[in-house]
Amino acid sequence: MNSGCFISIEGPEGAGKTTIINMLANELIKGGRDVVATREPGGIDISEQIRGVILKKENTMMDARTEALLYAAARRQHLVEKVEPALGSGKIVLCDRFIDSSLAYQGHARGLGVEEVYLINRFAIEETMPILTIYFDLDPVVGLERINQHRDHEVNRLDLENIEFHRKVREGYLLLAERFSSRIVTIDASQPLEQVFKEASEKIEELLQRMKP
Numbered sequence: 001m002n003s004g005c006f007i008s009i010e011g012p013e014g015a016g017k018t019t020i021i022n023m024l025a026n027e028l029i030k031g032g033r034d035v036v037a038t039r040e041p042g043g044i045d046i047s048e049q050i051r052g053v054i055l056k057k058e059n060t061m062m063d064a065r066t067e068a069l070l071y072a073a074a075r076r077q078h079l080v081e082k083v084e085p086a087l088g089s090g091k092i093v094l095c096d097r098f099i100d101s102s103l104a105y106q107g108h109a110r111g112l113g114v115e116e117v118y119l120i121n122r123f124a125i126e127e128t129m130p131i132l133t134i135y136f137d138l139d140p141v142v143g144l145e146r147i148n149q150h151r152d153h154e155v156n157r158l159d160l161e162n163i164e165f166h167r168k169v170r171e172g173y174l175l176l177a178e179r180f181s182s183r184i185v186t187i188d189a190s191q192p193l194e195q196v197f198k199e200a201s202e203k204i205e206e207l208l209q210r211m212k213p
């Protein structure tokens with residue numbers, strides 16, 4: 001039985017997920033909360049190894065179903081090794097991407113089908129879902145410009161997909177946000193960083209107040 005609070009942060013490339021998760025984690029820790037900030041694919045050794053295989057620029061031959069299965073495998077290991085133990089000990093888990101990434105990227109943008117991709121992920125995650133998902137919505141042209149200007153950003157195989165693919169990813173996320181509106185909240189990520197942070201922080205605080213016994 002989980003007693004912690006599982007929150008995922010979603011959005012296209014360059015939406016500000018990593019930057020804002022760090023800011024949110026610092027703020028929550030300062031407020032005396034126990035927080036684990038992590039990412040997908042990755043977050044622990046086995047899943048980081050799988051991330052290396054999926055995102056290696058040279059792996060251009062990777063089949064779409066292989067890609068979906070590898071994301072689900074990385075997710076499973078990360079969940080059982082890191083996320084669930086943290087939730088079990090009452091922590092707040094801030095996860096940079098989770099199942100909605102697979103539904104938007106592999107299900108919608110790659111065209112594998114959201115329902116099919118959900119089914120393999122259901123096998124991977126069993127019952128564990130975020131209680132809140134914050135989706136940072138952004139025009140992919142803006143997001144890709146941001147990461148291209150940021151010299152330290154690792155450019156990966158998915159970043160190199162064409163703009164139509166990235167537009168489909170956004171479309172996929174918007175459909176998910178509409179369909180799962182009680183879980184997914186959308187924030188306009190084209191706003192200044194401080195405003196995006198403020199809105200995300202308010203959503204989390206509202207949730208934590210609601211969860212108080």
Ligand SMILES: Nc1ncnc2c1ncn2[C@@H]1O[C@H](COP(=O)(O)OP(=O)(O)OP(=O)(O)O)[C@@H](O)[C@H]1O
Nearest residue numbers: 012013014015016017018019146150189191192193
């Ligand atoms: N609201 C914002 N306005 C302007 N620049 C921003 C904003 N949010 C983030 N950035 C900048 O955009 C770049 C990408 O941000 P970040 O790495 O946090 O995005 P991300 O969503 O984690 O990207 P990816 O999914 O590709 O890893 C960074 O240089 C960051 O400083």
Ligand SMILES: Cc1cn([C@H]2C[C@H](O)[C@@H](COP(=O)(O)O)O2)c(=O)[nH]c1=O
Nearest residue numbers: 040041071097098101102105106158159
């Ligand atoms: C979890 C997950 C991720 N992706 C894609 C999204 C990004 O292009 C990369 C991860 O890189 P980031 O810099 O850490 O954002 O992987 C995906 O297609 N499906 C997924 O399930």
